[in-house]
Amino acid sequence: xxxIKGGQFIVQAGDPANTFIPEEWTEEQxxxxxxxxxxxxxxxxxxxxxxxxxxxxxxDNDKVVGILERAAxxxxxxxxxxxxxxxxxLNFNTGLLFGEAIASGFSFxxxxxxxxxxGSLPIVYYGTKEQKDKYLPKIASAEYKASYALTxxxxxxxxxxxKTKAIPTEDGQHYLINGQKMWITNGGFADIFIVFAKIxxxxxxxxFIVEKAFGGITIGAEERKLGIKGSSTxxxxxNDCKVPAENLLAKRGDGFKIALNILNSGRxxxxxxSIGGSKFxxxxxxxxxxxxxxxxxxxxxxxxxxxxxxxMATRTFAAESAIYRTGRYIDIxxxxxxxxxxxxxxxxxxxxREYAIECAVLKVYGSEVLDYCVDETLxxxxxxxxxxxxxxxxxxxxxxxxxxxxxxxxxNRMLAFAELMKRAFKTKEIDLVAAGxxxxxxxxxxxFGSTFKLGQEEKIVQNFKHLFLAIxxxxxxxxxxxxxxxxxxVMNLSDILTEAYIxxxxxxxxxxxxxxxxxxxxxxxxxxxxxxxxxxxAIKKVHGAxxxxxxxxxxxxxKKTLNKLVKTFLKxxxxxxxxxxxxIANYMIEADEYTF
Numbered sequence: 001x002x003x004i005k006g007g008q009f010i011v012q013a014g015d016p017a018n019t020f021i022p023e024e025w026t027e028e029q030x031x032x033x034x035x036x037x038x039x040x041x042x043x044x045x046x047x048x049x050x051x052x053x054x055x056x057x058x059x060d061n062d063k064v065v066g067i068l069e070r071a072a073x074x075x076x077x078x079x080x081x082x083x084x085x086x087x088x089x090l091n092f093n094t095g096l097l098f099g100e101a102i103a104s105g106f107s108f109x110x111x112x113x114x115x116x117x118x119g120s121l122p123i124v125y126y127g128t129k130e131q132k133d134k135y136l137p138k139i140a141s142a143e144y145k146a147s148y149a150l151t152x153x154x155x156x157x158x159x160x161x162x163k164t165k166a167i168p169t170e171d172g173q174h175y176l177i178n179g180q181k182m183w184i185t186n187g188g189f190a191d192i193f194i195v196f197a198k199i200x201x202x203x204x205x206x207x208f209i210v211e212k213a214f215g216g217i218t219i220g221a222e223e224r225k226l227g228i229k230g231s232s233t234x235x236x237x238x239n240d241c242k243v244p245a246e247n248l249l250a251k252r253g254d255g256f257k258i259a260l261n262i263l264n265s266g267r268x269x270x271x272x273x274s275i276g277g278s279k280f281x282x283x284x285x286x287x288x289x290x291x292x293x294x295x296x297x298x299x300x301x302x303x304x305x306x307x308x309x310x311x312m313a314t315r316t317f318a319a320e321s322a323i324y325r326t327g328r329y330i331d332i333x334x335x336x337x338x339x340x341x342x343x344x345x346x347x348x349x350x351x352x353r354e355y356a357i358e359c360a361v362l363k364v365y366g367s368e369v370l371d372y373c374v375d376e377t378l379x380x381x382x383x384x385x386x387x388x389x390x391x392x393x394x395x396x397x398x399x400x401x402x403x404x405x406x407x408x409x410x411x412n413r414m415l416a417f418a419e420l421m422k423r424a425f426k427t428k429e430i431d432l433v434a435a436g437x438x439x440x441x442x443x444x445x446x447x448f449g450s451t452f453k454l455g456q457e458e459k460i461v462q463n464f465k466h467l468f469l470a471i472x473x474x475x476x477x478x479x480x481x482x483x484x485x486x487x488x489x490v491m492n493l494s495d496i497l498t499e500a501y502i503x504x505x506x507x508x509x510x511x512x513x514x515x516x517x518x519x520x521x522x523x524x525x526x527x528x529x530x531x532x533x534x535x536x537x538a539i540k541k542v543h544g545a546x547x548x549x550x551x552x553x554x555x556x557x558x559k560k561t562l563n564k565l566v567k568t569f570l571k572x573x574x575x576x577x578x579x580x581x582x583x584i585a586n587y588m589i590e591a592d593e594y595t596f
């Protein structure tokens with residue numbers, strides 16, 4: 001595959017031949033996915049449906065720990081841990097597939113996600129050989145349950161403002177940690193914590209591996225929450241917790257950097273989990289719509305239901321396309337760095353850092369697709385959606401947190417834009433100016449004609465990118481550094497950036513399938529229709545975000561020029577959205593599930 005730099009998609013068209021698509025999963029990868037789904041069915045869904053009881057950390061932590069330990073017996077707690085430390089050593093994209101498959105486990109997905117991701121990856125990425133040898137085998141076997149302690153009462157999105165302190169002892173052999181952490185997943189039963197604290201009066205955090213057995217740790221009561229009730233969430237208090245000096249992760253002051261890099265991983269993994277949840281919810285919706293009869297026919301016959309099913313399927317298919325496209329890029333970058341002589345940890349960190357922009361936009365898009373799907377699934381179920389035994393109301397509640405953790409969606413929107421600007425104007429990795437110079441010629445070529453034609457999807461995606469460049473360029477020229485404070489405009493621009501990446505990813509997937517497809521094949525026809533429906537909806541979304549951004553600029557900005565660009569670049573796309581949704585929905589309804 002051709003090397004693709006992170007963020008480069010905004011100035012460079014993707015190539016279908018160099019794009020990974022989910023249809024290319026190997027038999028081994030699909031076996032792992034199916035093993036995870038079978039585990040969830042046996043351990044979570046089966047008991048839920050037979051007993052109608054939602055796991056609750058206030059009473060069921062022993063059950064949750066038991067499920068985690070049984071997951072470890074099947075190797076599911078060490079997917080990202082090297083074989084030499086008792087794990088499976090899977091590549092990053094396969095890890096995303098695991099995240100998708102485990103998502104139907106409701107709150108248990110949060111439990112095992114914290115254990116296998118934020119609770120262990122800091123050691124995988126930054127640990128010394130001694131630290132890895134000591135802790136990773138026990139995490140992989142779930143002998144040690146892992147947790148991650150970053151957030152404090154006064155330090156959420158501004159994580160580096162944390163007040164927890166680590167004071168070296170006089171002999172330099174230990175640190176005494178004092179402070180308070182909150183919203184700590186798995187904290188109620190964790191054996192080790194990745195704890196972030198400032199050594200003395202340092203400006204930046206440091207990170208430590210802290211065993212509960214060290215003492216000086218008090219665990220608060222389980223929080224009462226809207227959703228993910230089965231996952232342990234507590235406050236953790238440190239009172240002269242004596243931590244050996246060798247348990248410092250990386251270097252003094254590296255903690256904030258560690259936290260940011262772990263978040264890159266967490267964001268795209270959350271997106272993958274969101275798609276797993278979306279597929280699960282959509283299949284529930286389809287099955288219920290087929291079973292539920294009103295007016296002497298299944299409600300799946302009605303156009304209002306077909307609208308919801310067709311829309312859910314299309315958004316899910318689009319998000320999936322972008323997530324695994326990116327996951328493969330991360331794997332390629334990691335291997336490239338290994339070949340250049342980087343250590344395993346360095347290569348993983350730098351590969352994720354390379355695609356920080358994509359990770360941020362995927363977290364936003366994936367979580368919002370999930371929210372849409374669980375909401376519409378509940379709506380299709382009607383009153384039955386409120387019944388615990390269906391799992392629908394639980395999925396609805398559990399999904400809400402995805403727009404908050406791993407950085408709120410607002411933070412991630414602004415982060416994606418800020419990182420792109422940094423790479424364009426500070427590190428000079430992406431040449432936005434050169435790309436922007438192509439806009440007048442493109443506009444001139446498209447001035448005549450009021451509509452697009454089918455088959456012009458590549459042009460439409462390019463227009464999304466050009467519109468982003470034009471508005472961002474004009475806003476930057478007018479507002480300069482003050483643009484960063486105009487968060488509403490930045491979020492509008494980030495939404496255009498996101499739509500461009502998602503639409504292109506879906507386009508690349510369908511074009512790659514098209515190369516070997518029988519165009520009379522029903523599966524291919526449905527995939528093509530999802531592309532057309534997504535492009536139709538994306539034009540509307542980009543139009544709305546672009547118009548809001550332009551209207552929000554100072555009055556003496558060249559708004560007329562920008563509005564003309566909007567009119568030229570976002571012409572009418574001649575499809576019938578009702579018929580597209582119906583055809584997509586009918587295919588799913590006939591199959592009685594989401595099929596892709």
